[in-house]
Amino acid sequence: MAYVLDAIAIAAQAITGRHLGAGDIAATRAVTRRMxxxxxxxxxxxxxLLAASSPWLGALFTPDDAVRDALVPVLLVAAAAQPxxxxxxxxxGVLIGAGDGRYLARAGLVxxxxxxxxxxxxxxxxAGLAGVWVAFGALFIGGRLVTLxxxxxxxxxxxxxxAA
Structure with a gap:
C-alpha cells in the first residue's frame, strides 16, 4: 500500500518542482489539489482492499490461528488510516518537490x-498491537496530516x- 501511495507522492514531487521552477504558482496549487x-x-x-482482505491476509504469513486472529483488528485500523x-x-511529495525539507524535518520532530x-x-x-496501531493512525498519521x-x-x- 505504501508503494501505491508513494507513487503518487513521487509524481507530486516532480510536478511541483516543475511548476515552481517555471514560476507558476497557480498551476502548483491546482496540481496540489488534484494530487x-x-x-x-x-x-x-x-x-x-485491506479491510476486505484482512481475514485472509494472515494465512499468507503464518499457520498460527492466534496470530492470524490478532492481525485482523490491526489491519482494520491500518485500513481506516489509509485515506x-x-x-x-x-x-x-509536494513539499519535497518545493524544496521545503526544513519544514518537513521540524514538523516531523514535533x-x-x-x-x-x-x-x-x-x-x-x-493496549496490545491494535492499540499501538490506533495510536499510530490517530497521532502519527493524524499529526502529520495536520502539519502538512x-x-x-x-x-x-x-x-x-x-524567487529562489
Whole structure:
C-alpha cells in the first residue's frame, strides 16, 4: 500500500518542482489539489482492499490461528488510516518537490514528540498491537496530516524558481 501511495507522492514531487521552477504558482496549487484528491481516493481504495482482505491476509504469513486472529483488528485500523495516509504521502511529495525539507524535518520532530510518549505508554499499559496501531493512525498519521495540510494551505512553501 505504501508503494501505491508513494507513487503518487513521487509524481507530486516532480510536478511541483516543475511548476515552481517555471514560476507558476497557480498551476502548483491546482496540481496540489488534484494530487491530494488522488491521494484520498487511493487511500480509500487501498483501505477498502485491506479491510476486505484482512481475514485472509494472515494465512499468507503464518499457520498460527492466534496470530492470524490478532492481525485482523490491526489491519482494520491500518485500513481506516489509509485515506489520511494518502494525503500525507502526497503532501510529503509536494513539499519535497518545493524544496521545503526544513519544514518537513521540524514538523516531523514535533509529531514524533507527541506520538512517541503516547505509543510507549499505550504499549506499556498493555493496549496490545491494535492499540499501538490506533495510536499510530490517530497521532502519527493524524499529526502529520495536520502539519502538512496547514503548511500546504500557507504561502511559505510556494517559492518559485525566479524567487529562489
Amino acid at each position: 491530494v484528491q488522488w491521494g484520498v481516493r487511493s487511500g480509500i481504495v487501498t483501505g477498502v 489520511a495516509a494518502g494525503v500525507v504521502f502526497v503532501l510529503d 509529531v514524533l514528540g507527541g506520538y512517541a510518549p503516547v505509543v510507549l505508554l499505550t504499549s506499556a499499559l498493555g 495540510v496547514r503548511r500546504a494551505r500557507s504561502e511559505a512553501w510556494l517559492v518559485t524558481g525566479a
